[in-house]
Structure formats: C-alpha cells, structure tokens
Amino acid sequence: MEPSDEILAQRALSGDSDAFMILVERYQNTIFHVALRMLGDSHDAEDLTQEVFLRCYQSLGRYDPARPFFSWIYRIAVNCCLTVRKRPTASALDEQLVAALATEEPSPEQHVMRDETQALVQTLLGLLPEQDRSIIALRYDAELSYDQIAQILRLPLGTVKTRLFRARQRLADLLKDQAL
Amino acid sequence: MNHPFELLQAAFDNELSASELIILQQHLQNCESCRALLAEQHNIHALLMQSKSQLVPASLNRAIEQRIRQARAPKARSGWRVQALFLLICSVFSWFYWPELLSLAQTIGTASEALIVWIFSTTSGLTSAQLDSAISFEAQGHLVLVVGLCVILLACILVLQQEVHNSHR
Numbered sequence: 001m002e003p004s005d006e007i008l009a010q011r012a013l014s015g016d017s018d019a020f021m022i023l024v025e026r027y028q029n030t031i032f033h034v035a036l037r038m039l040g041d042s043h044d045a046e047d048l049t050q051e052v053f054l055r056c057y058q059s060l061g062r063y064d065p066a067r068p069f070f071s072w073i074y075r076i077a078v079n080c081c082l083t084v085r086k087r088p089t090a091s092a093l094d095e096q097l098v099a100a101l102a103t104e105e106p107s108p109e110q111h112v113m114r115d116e117t118q119a120l121v122q123t124l125l126g127l128l129p130e131q132d133r134s135i136i137a138l139r140y141d142a143e144l145s146y147d148q149i150a151q152i153l154r155l156p157l158g159t160v161k162t163r164l165f166r167a168r169q170r171l172a173d174l175l176k177d178q179a180l
Numbered sequence: 181m182n183h184p185f186e187l188l189q190a191a192f193d194n195e196l197s198a199s200e201l202i203i204l205q206q207h208l209q210n211c212e213s214c215r216a217l218l219a220e221q222h223n224i225h226a227l228l229m230q231s232k233s234q235l236v237p238a239s240l241n242r243a244i245e246q247r248i249r250q251a252r253a254p255k256a257r258s259g260w261r262v263q264a265l266f267l268l269i270c271s272v273f274s275w276f277y278w279p280e281l282l283s284l285a286q287t288i289g290t291a292s293e294a295l296i297v298w299i300f301s302t303t304s305g306l307t308s309a310q311l312d313s314a315i316s317f318e319a320q321g322h323l324v325l326v327v328g329l330c331v332i333l334l335a336c337i338l339v340l341q342q343e344v345h346n347s348h349r
Contacts, residue, residue: 013254024244032236046237053244060254121227140228146193165189165221168228172220 005069013060020060023069024053031077033141038081038133040126048084052077074142074152078134124174132167139164183207183214192221266340281332282325289328296327 003011003019005026011019031052035045056073063072125133131153138149146164150157187204190196196204208215274281 015253017248017253020248021245024241024248028240028244029236032240033232033234036234037232042234042237046240046243049240050244050247054247054251057248057251058254121224121231136228141232161189161193165185165192168221168224169217171224171228175224 006065009060009063009069010065012057013063017057020057023056023073027070027073028053030142031073034074034077034137035081037122037125037137037141038078038130039084040122044084048077048080052080055080068151070144071148071152074138074144078138078152081134081137082130120175120178121171124171124178127174128167128170132163132170135160135164136167183211183217188214188218188221191218192225263340266336270336285325285328285332287328288331289324289326292327292331293324 003022005023008019008023012023028049032045032049035048035052036042039045039048052073056076059076063069125136128136134153135149138144138152139146144152146157146160149155150160153160155163184204184207187196187200187207190200191204208218
C-alpha cells in the first residue's frame with residue numbers, strides 16, 4: 001500500500017527528500033495544468049510549478065498533518081498564481097483574440113477549429129476575475145470536487161457552485177461577443 | 181419573467197429534486213433564454229474539459245528535483261513563543277510560591293519513593309528496611325525532593341508539548 005500524502009510530508013520534514021519527490025510525482029501534472037490555466041503561458045506555468053514545490057518543501061514545518069495535504073499544496077499554488085499576476089492587458093488581449101480568430105482560410109479539419117476555439121477560451125479566461133479563474137482551474141484541471149475547492153479557497157460550498165456557474169456564463173457571453 | 185438561476189445551476193450539477201425538476205421543465209418549455217443559458221453552460225463545460233490537453237514538459241520533474249536537492253532542508257516549527265511564555269509563567273509562579281512548590285515536591289517525592297522502594301524490593305528480593313539502610317537519611321531527603329521536582333518538571337514538559345502541538349493547528 002502506498003503511503004498517504006500526509007505520511008510522506010512527515011517523512012520529508014524529518015529529512016527524507018525522496019519522500020517529497022514522491023509527492024512531486026503525484027502533484028506536478030495537476031499543479032502545472034492549474035498554473036497553465038491561470039497564467040496562460042507554458043513557460044510561466046513551468047516556472048511557477050517549480051516555485052510551488054520549492055515553497056512547499058521549505059514550508060513543510062508549517063503544514064498541519066491533521067489537514068489534507070492536497071488542500072495545502074493547491075492553496076499555495078493558487079496563491080502563487082495570484083501573486084504572479086500575469087494578467088494580460090486589454091490591448092494585449094485584443095491582439096491575442098485577433099490572432100486566435102484570424103483564419104485566412106477556414107480550416108477543413110474539425111479538430112483544428114476546436115483547437116482554435118480552445119485557444120480562444122483560454123484567452124477569454126484572462127478576462128475573468130482571478131477568483132473565478134482559480135475555481136475553473138481547480139475544477140477542470142485539478143478535477144477537484146466542489147467540497148475540495150471550497151476547502152482550498154475557504155469559501156462556502158454554495159459560493160463555489162454559484163461562482164463556477166457564473167464564470168461559465170461570463171465565458172459564454174464573452175465567446176458570443178467575439179463571434180458577433 | 182423571473183429566471184430560476186438556482187434551479188438551472190442545480191440542474192447543471194444534477195442536484196435537482198423531483199419536484200424542482202418538474203418546476204424547471206415547465207419553466208424551460210416557455211423560456212427560450214433559460215434553455216439557451218443551460219445549453220451554453222454545457223457547451224462551455226465541454227470546451228473546458230477538452231482544453232486540458234497540453235502535455236507537461238518532460239524536464240519539469242528533473243528541474244523540481246534539482247531545486248529541492250539544492251534547497252535547505254525544512255525545519256519543524258519550534259513554537260518558541262509558546263515555550264518562552266510558558267517558562268515565564270513557571271518562573272513567576274515558582275518565585276511567589278516556592279515554599280508551596282517544595283512542599284508539593286516533597287509530597288510527590290514521598291509517594292514516588294514508596295513506589296520505587298516497592299518496585300526495587302519486589303524485583304531484587306531485598307526488604308524495604310534493607311533498602312532504607314542502604315541510603316542515608318539525609319540522602320533520602322534529597323532524593324525525595326529531586327524525585328518530586330523531576331515529576332513536576334515532567335508534568336510541565338508534557339503540558340508544554342501539548343501546547344506546542346496545539347499551536348501548530
């Protein structure tokens with residue numbers, strides 16, 4: 001049976017850095033995807049993922065093993081993303097939107113169109129408030145439940161559901177605006 | 181027309197009761213905007229689900245490992261503030277109540293000594309009188325005091341540990 005996150009964190013705190021590397025293996029993909037969703041750039045997401053794990057490792061003494069490890073590390077990740085504040089300016093967004101929409105010739109392949117729409121969705125995510133982006137990233141990239149998201153962001157469960165619903169609605173509205 | 185956003189949200193999350201479902205279905209039959217809103221929610225949901233396709237860079241794990249190996253090892257929180265406060269309280273208490281503390285130590289020490297003598301006599305086969313004669317009267321007095329103070333100190337350490345543990349939460 002594999003040791004739990006909490007046990008690995010305890011072992012890492014007592015000097016076993018290999019135990020921490022197991023935690024890295026477990027969480028690096030989702031942390032990277034959450035960072036990518038929030039920052040919109042692969043290089044920034046990679047740097048931030050490294051930063052999150054480093055910060056986690058050095059703050060292990062402050063981790064309370066009575067609480068779930070995932071909520072602690074995701075909270076650090078979200079806070080790091082919010083600190084980086086790589087939100088693009090309105091003019092930069094316009095350029096990105098134009099680039100995403102500028103298809104001189106309509107693509108014959110359906111999946112290419114889908115990729116373009118996805119790129120557009122990612123760009124539009126940049127227009128959402130940071131809190132909404134965090135919720136979307138935790139829901140769709142980390143694939144967490146509403147309960148877990150509420151625990152990480154320290155919000156009531158109902159607020160998480162409402163914000164996610166409204167965030168999707170804003171995205172749909174933005175997508176419609178761009179199509180007009 | 182009032183749009184039942186809470187019901188729409190619950191419908192999207194499959195959390196509607198049977199009666200709520202009927203209410204929403206009736207509303208949706210007559211409300212094009214709510215039908216569109218629900219369809220948009222599913223559309224955006226699908227797009228968000230599909231867009232998590234980017235592969236994680238192969239170098240990421242190695243880069244993290246390198247930084248972790250170079251970093252200083254994490255340290256457990258010392259909880260020094262709690263310890264310092266506790267020591268201060270103990271010092272003040274001892275200053276004002278030293279005679280009472282010694283008396284308490286004497287009582288605890290006597291009880292502990294009786295227990296130790298009983299353990300020694302049952303394990304070594306010596307009688308308590310033989311054990312008493314092996315230690316001088318003066319030494320016994322000191323021993324009682326030392327044992328008593330040790331027990332009080334041990335109790336303090338246990339309380340302190342509990343405080344430090346609680347401060348981590």
